[in-house]
Amino acid sequence: MSGSSPFKMRVVHLDLKGAPPRVSYLSEIFPLFHALGANALLIEYEDMFPYEGHLKLLRAKHAYSPSEIREILHLARQHALEVIPLLQTFGHMEFVLKHEAFAHLREVALFPNTLNPHEEESLALIGAMVDQVMELHCGARWLHIGCDEVYYLGEGETSRQWLQQPQNSKAKLCLSHLKAVASHVLTRHPSTTPLVWDDMLRDVPEDLLQESGVPQLVVPVLWDYGADLDVHGKVLLMEKFQKCGFPQLWAASAFKGATGAPQTLTPIQHHLRNHLQWLRAAQAVPAGTLQGIVLTGWQRYDHFSVLCELLPVGIPSLAICLQTLLQGGFGEEVKDKVESCLGVASLDLTDFTREGAGSFPGSDILDLVTQVSVHLRSSVEALLDSNRCVTGWFSPYHRRRKVIHPVMVQHIQPEVLSLLGHWGLFVQELEAALNRIFYPDAVEEWLEENVHPSLQKLQSLAGDLREAAGQPPDDQAGSPRTHGDLTIRQEPQERVGTPHNHDLT
Known part of the structure; x- marks a missing residue:
């Protein structure tokens, strides 16, 4: 493989909160991921994880068993794919907070998306979930703790009272919970570094970020799925985060699932442009500023929304985007490699009606x-x-x-x-x-x-x-x-x- 990619880690995101694949299919596509240039997986289990004890009610009907999780990890190792588990710990908690047993831990009683950060039981719940996930991912170098789109934060009654004190703010509330979760991870699993989506940190004042201690605990993952990604804006954001003390930064693009909640076919050109813009952003900052990039493949916008493009539908887009990142641009070398890996006679980025989708698993x-x-x-x-x-x-x-x-x-x-x-x-x-x-x-x-x-x-x-x-x-x-x-x-x-x-x- 070429060494021209500015991203040391090229991570394929598997979003299991909708249409999770059978393990047998994962055994077929992991070799393809490796061949295309991926070297890690970000697995967002949500309700597909086999929680035990008082958390067992979180399991989906067809949740993976512990033995299936071990098989997935074995298959990943076989194909040089490092596994990073993702567990939501603040926002997007619908799969937990929809249950009556945990409804009292909602920030706003009516909405099951955001956890109430004031309740001691909230942190205990997250701690138990983290520990169960890490038990099956012993030795994982990273754990993604989510924390994106924490909607309605500060709108619960307890938060409203807390915010009446002049020294308090929503930003402080967010940082406090994030710090508590990250501290739990690092205390119980000291060899594991927490990753976190960056959107709740973008607008936090620099001095508050620096004083919070959060930059010493987590690695922000800067996500942007737009075809018109603002390169200059991303450079400024990276500079801000570095100034605040974050020792590492990651990026996140999208190969599917980001162009419409009910999308069934993947607009490849949109995602290719998104990755080309991320390459421009990575090349505009000192080498090594961005340690890795997560190619997200959302299966639902949230736990309650409809399905986006199924994973096999997004494979050609993933192939093109991975190879573009690996080669540092899109050209004939990328096209030839993708056509070879997918068994496609002629790569077409726009024509959905053409017969014959290739010979890759799920084609x-x-x-x-x-x-x-x-x-x-x-x-x-x-x-x-x-x-x-x-x-x-x-x-x-x-x-x-x-x-x-x-x-x-x-x-x-x-x-x-x-x-x-x-x-x-x-x-x-x-x-x-x-x-x-x-x-x-x-x-x-x-x-x-x-x-x-x-x-x-x-x-x-x-x-x-x-x-x-x-x-x-x-x-x-x-x-x-x-x-x-x-x-x-x-x-x-x-x-x-x-x-x-x-x-x-």
Whole structure:
């Protein structure tokens, strides 16, 4: 590998709070990560970690077992990927604070995102979580303690009273909790350095940062996922942090999951520009200023939001971004390496409709998701909104009254059944592919969000046509994929309230 990268550590982020992969898939992609130039993983377990004791209720339905965590660590070592666990300890605590047992530790009673920093029990909770995570990651050089987007900090009743004292501020409140968490990590695990997202530190006055003692405890990770990242602004921020006493700085880019909460396909050019800007920022400061860069791949914006692009969908973007960082820019050498690693005949950064997504692990999912995202909704909308027979002779008015000119049934029905047949078979293939890599709840969620709404419209139209034409009901309409009909499963009632990945209770 070339040594032209300004980043010693190139870290791939695995966000497990949505569509966590099976360990079998991780065994397939870790060699690819290594081949592309990654040398570490930032694993954000959230509710996929096998918490024990009074924390066991935090586990998702399909949480990894301790043996699976050990297998993941073994696979990572095999492919020279250093593992950095990430545990949220202040903001983005929804997976903890949504539970009634911990709801009293919310900063604002109504919102489960931010921990109340005034409660001794809050720090005890974080300490217990940290210790359980570190027990399975013994010897980890770094632990990322999160602390980004601590929304509503200072708005709880206890905080309001505390802030009435003139010497207190939200910045002091934030630094105090951050220091307490970092001190726990360093006391219990002295060989482990805490990493922390930088956004809550950016606007803290320099003198307050210096006096807090925080710069001697944590390493800030400066994150910015924009294609138009302000290089000069980042240089000034790095200079500020260094002046305040932080001995190390890291960066964080994004290879997926940062361009829209419901995004299904990855806009590669956006992410490539983001990485090129980070290269410019790294090259504008003394060598070694930025020790490493985390290539984030968000799977949800938070615990309650919809799924972003699935991991296999983002692999080409990750490949391009990793190689761009490794080579210090984007050129023919990057393209050739990516095409070779992914089994892609010709790298295309913009065309989502091109057939053939490569031969890398999960490439079949990229191809199938692309076809669904680009063509499913548009084909259904074209039938409902642009087909003159439907709009002219079977409008919503006609459908409600089940009235249609008999000849129009012959014009409309074959196309409806053809579309149902095509997409029904297609979705069977997609569902099988998804089940090979993901757990059933993630597959169900993705299909319900991205496939079922369009198919339900088709099934509804087909049913209305049969009624209007006086045809007998399809005897097998309730069977999966008959004439392309896809049964839309409902969420089983007994699962409501169980803490799996997309449970919003």
